[in-house]
Amino acid sequence: MKRELVKILMDAEKGLFEDYWRISSEELPLGAEGWSIEKKRLRGGLQDGVDIVEVNNGRLSFTVVPTRGMGVWKGKFEGYPLGWESPVKIPVHPRHVRLEDRGGLGFLDGFNEWIVRCGLESNGAPGEDTIIDNMGNEKKVDLNLHGKIANIPADYVAVKIGLDPPYELSVVGTVCERSMFGANLCMASKISTNTGCNWISIEDLVENRRSTPWEMQLLYHCNYGSPFLEDGSKLVAAVRTVAPRDGRAEEGVRQWNAFGPPQPGFVEQVYFVEPVWDEDGRTRVMLTNKKGNKATSISFLRSELPYFTLWKCTSGLQDGYVVGLEPATNYPNRRKFERTKGRVVKLGAGKTYGAKILIEVHFGEPEVSKIEGQINKLQGGVKPTILGSSDRRFSE
Amino acid sequence: MKRELVKILMDAEKGLFEDYWRISSEELPLGAEGWSIEKKRLRGGLQDGVDIVEVNNGRLSFTVVPTRGMGVWKGKFEGYPLGWESPVKIPVHPRHVRLEDRGGLGFLDGFNEWIVRCGLESNGAPGEDTIIDNMGNEKKVDLNLHGKIANIPADYVAVKIGLDPPYELSVVGTVCERSMFGANLCMASKISTNTGCNWISIEDLVENRRSTPWEMQLLYHCNYGSPFLEDGSKLVAAVRTVAPRDGRAEEGVRQWNAFGPPQPGFVEQVYFVEPVWDEDGRTRVMLTNKKGNKATSISFLRSELPYFTLWKCTSGLQDGYVVGLEPATNYPNRRKFERTKGRVVKLGAGKTYGAKILIEVHFGEPEVSKIEGQINKLQGGVKPTILGSSDRRFSE
Amino acid sequence: MKRELVKILMDAEKGLFEDYWRISSEELPLGAEGWSIEKKRLRGGLQDGVDIVEVNNGRLSFTVVPTRGMGVWKGKFEGYPLGWESPVKIPVHPRHVRLEDRGGLGFLDGFNEWIVRCGLESNGAPGEDTIIDNMGNEKKVDLNLHGKIANIPADYVAVKIGLDPPYELSVVGTVCERSMFGANLCMASKISTNTGCNWISIEDLVENRRSTPWEMQLLYHCNYGSPFLEDGSKLVAAVRTVAPRDGRAEEGVRQWNAFGPPQPGFVEQVYFVEPVWDEDGRTRVMLTNKKGNKATSISFLRSELPYFTLWKCTSGLQDGYVVGLEPATNYPNRRKFERTKGRVVKLGAGKTYGAKILIEVHFGEPEVSKIEGQINKLQGGVKPTILGSSDRRFSE
Secondary structure, three states: OOOEEEEEEEEOOOOEEOOOEEEEOOOOOOOOOOOEEEEEEOOOHHHOOOEEEEEEOOOEEEEEEHHHOOEEEEEEEOOEEEOOOOOOOOOOOHHHOOOOHHHHOHHHHHOOOOEEEEEEOOOOOOEEEEEEOOOOOEEEEEEOOOEOHHHOOOOEEEEEEEOOOOOEEEEEEEEEEEOOOOOEEEEEEEEEEEOOOOEEEEEEEEEEOOOOOEEEEEEEEEEEOOOOOOOOOEEEEOEEEEEEOOHHHHHOHHHOOEOOOOOOOOOOEEEEEEEOOOOOOEEEEEEEOOOOOEEEEEEEEOOOOOEEEEEEEEOOHHHOEEEEEEEEOOOOOOHHHHHHOOOOEEEOOOOEEEEEEEEEEEEOHHHHHHHHHHHHHHHOOOOOEEOOOOOOOOOO | OOOEEEEEEEEOOOOEEOOOEEEEOOOOOOOOOOOEEEEEEOOOHHHOOOEEEEEEOOOEEEEEEHHHOOEEEEEEEOOEEEOOOOOOOOOOOHHHOOOOHHHHOHHHHHOOOOEEEEEEOOOOOOEEEEEEOOOOOEEEEEEOOOEOHHHOOOOEEEEEEEOOOOOEEEEEEEEEEEOOOOOEEEEEEEEEEEOOOOEEEEEEEEEEOOOOOEEEEEEEEEEEOOOOOOOOOEEEEOEEEEEEOOHHHHHOHHHOOEOOOOOOOOOOEEEEEEEOOOOOOEEEEEEEOOOOOEEEEEEEEOOOOOEEEEEEEEOOHHHOEEEEEEEEOOOOOOHHHHHHOOOOEEEOOOOEEEEEEEEEEEEOHHHHHHHHHHHHHHHOOOOOEEOOOOOOOOOO | OOOEEEEEEEEOOOOEEOOOEEEEOOOOOOOOOOOEEEEEEOOOHHHOOOEEEEEEOOOEEEEEEHHHOOEEEEEEEOOEEEOOOOOOOOOOOHHHOOOOHHHHOHHHHHOOOOEEEEEEOOOOOOEEEEEEOOOOOEEEEEEOOOEOHHHOOOOEEEEEEEOOOOOEEEEEEEEEEEOOOOOEEEEEEEEEEEOOOOEEEEEEEEEEOOOOOEEEEEEEEEEEOOOOOOOOOEEEEOEEEEEEOOHHHHHOHHHOOEOOOOOOOOOOEEEEEEEOOOOOOEEEEEEEOOOOOEEEEEEEEOOOOOEEEEEEEEOOHHHHEEEEEEEEOOOOOOHHHHHHOOOOEEEOOOOEEEEEEEEEEEEOHHHHHHHHHHHHHHHOOOOOEEOOOOOOOOOO
16 A cells, blocks of 8 residues: 655645645655755745745756646756746746737746646647637637646645655646636646656646536647757657648758757747657657757657657747757647647546656766667667648648 | 624725634624624635635525625525536636636636626627727727626625624625726625525615716626526516527527426527516516425516526536526626617716615425415416517517 | 945845835934835735835835836825826736726726836837737737736835935836747836935836847826816926827817816827927926926936827816826837837847936925926927827827
């Protein structure tokens, strides 16, 4: 039987709420040293009222933001940052994010997370789509960039600490995207690590609590700057197909997986990728620095996250020098388009959809080489197809 | 002279604010037992920062939500719930409600009250209307579903307790819907009950504080699920005319006042009703369960709330199995349409508009039968006219 | 060397926040008496969570609102109010202001400041403009009235007190209007006075923190009611050109600088002015009451704020009887139009734009006459050109 300490930090329905809470290896001596979990509420400015939970496994740390849909704001591994430097410097309370702003680009006003989910009703580009309104009529609405989930506070948050090796440290939370006459998609999320390890795991289970089927989209927007991104960095991935999103991406398609230096005014390039999957239906992508001694990888399953998107945004340092690795249920085009391609999940009444990503950090040339070898082996005899932007299977 | 205890819980202009306050029959022994009033601030998730005032008269209890325009969230009578089960589970802070969302349906993101006011500038369906802007020009704007009042926090809240029989317990509050170059409609609300009684009363006075006339609309959206709503429930009402809102409502017009079981995917049916009024200009509608031993009624005056709308939304239990009884200054069509029918109040400079509803709970077959008899008597020789949906006097 | 006491009240990035703080001549005896600075957080209603800093120099007091972009809510001079009576009575938390409401007029829901900045990306009338989106494409967006800065909380706030004569009291703060793929305009503001003096000074420095150039607009909307505005008040200003914004303003162009009594239903009149500048490139405008013994003036520089707008809004007292004196980088037309006239600042990467206004209060006929004389001298031989509203250099 699993022995664990469970601490509920927030349960809105039951009226439980901890303004501040902390635990560490000092109060709870496990076999491991130097770990801690701290919950606090931020004050002042755009972050006023934002709750965060900081987890430190002794070697790798990360900050979960319940108020921003259980996203992961920033992390650190052996002193090096995990994440990126957005022009937006602090966690922005959703009340200051007007998603409809700038023609549906308001999401970007609070966008600075290492890992942020896009979804749950839609996760892609802003644009028109048709819904059924309360009167049963079709209604044209404007969907916003990347959906709502990142700007909905969790209603339930708890911390769990495994009391036996490997001493799992996890933050669990529930975020519901729901409305009368609308979606009722509730996501139970578990973000975990083990003491002293080099990884963070995210496991989400989205339930359609309606009594009728409903559409769902989910994307994990995992974003990196230094030390993984630099001039000469590359993405190592086993790919079957690479499709540039548009003419702009097509310009750089031959170097689609290679990254240059910060370039003020650089216009983003986006590539839609069909990965090669191993016999368990798993793939792994790795971003490595130029020297090949600092890398980070993401593993995910075809059955859960069948599509992968690479976002290259190597613009000026102040403007967000960043690449995004994005496993998802679809490509982040407008939902209307993805629907025509059969890439929108339809969840039955009461049904759930699970998704997991495992993010690992690899330091040292031998370790990075090993992972690169594994990915190359997965590529094996598969010759990647590099498409042009005019291929209508991938983008509009 | 009325002897009463008055406790100010919030006065924004004067800087008064109580985070928590409570009083009960234990501290203040009146002739009655078991009553209490408790003010608290909710924390965490979408409800973070929402102030509520819970009133319990010893037999009937209800929760006023100043932060949501003095709506009444939930109630209880002798252990049975008053209200309904919305998919939205907790009181949602207005800052998380983007009224313009989903083409003006954002109101639904926070919609879960037993009694919620719609208004004050507009109270009906979303849609375009024309206003005069700061430059004196006509400007086309999109009005949102059910207006703004339910998502504006009260600026003043107090509790009053009558020290003599019948020991009135009331929550009073002021909510202002106002803007430079816009409305300045301030609503003084009193929500009251007596110790040990079976009713709750709402009395509102809306003042146009502008120096020029302004339009006003007000609707009381009173919503019920179990135990009043079930397969076989019915609405008892004395009616002169019943007009289905649209083709969908017309499908069920013969059973317009009868309710079926939860039906996933059920599309709402809305009926616009002209009541029969008694000689004092009063009418009463009653929702009763199948057995006729659990019912709730609403009484209101023609001079204040001349129109009545029935909202049938007997969809799946998780999706909000509910009927709404809606006395109002108009029918909840688009304001533009209601204006053409003369059903928009125009309040003169400094003028007020008062409205009251009395909600009673009737338990036991004899009591329910008695009220049904009274309503049938009011119907008397009046033969109800049941219209088709094409009648343009009632809907677009 | 400047000796000063510095107290940081809020630093979001560093996690510093003072809920309440106060200092006064009693705790810190300088050479001056009766001064104080008090920081507090407002509670309840629409003001819940708004931070204010009240500065009293012993003779003149004012309230800085960090939560509303470092605007200045209200002031007082020798017992007389500085500012105006908006229908909006309390400082409204930005979370309750939906800027896009009423076709882009949502700013008006929180508009009640004595001095409020309009900007930083745009500062004028609502309307369509074209931006470049994240994909490098042109995108049509709707800009809202008066921009965003007044509804963005400061992320850094401090108080500084000069320990030597003239004992400067100042509030400094930083407000950033920034987004991924958007502006990154950060304004460092200093709002100051000296103990016992008759003025308040605002010095702002806006930095474009992007690595590419970006547009900027800034306007100081300084608003007055009684005792400066009354029937018979006038604006004293040295002007080269006066252009009515539209036909409505043209109706009153002969009395463009004279003010009448409160008039319910009065439609605003706006005049675009080219000031006469002195040899240092400075001008001063003064609003004086009928008797000429209570006046307030604003001084500003051509190099910083080359355009001046007068807003006459002498409507009913309850509706906001007010005139606005508005030195700015442009006229508050739609940005799209101002751009065609070369009146939109383009800030280079890393560049700053500084602006200052000095607001003085003049009591007593001799003092008011003296200032009027100085302004008349500045007018000197320059004959004002009064244009019609059809002049397309000034308005659309």
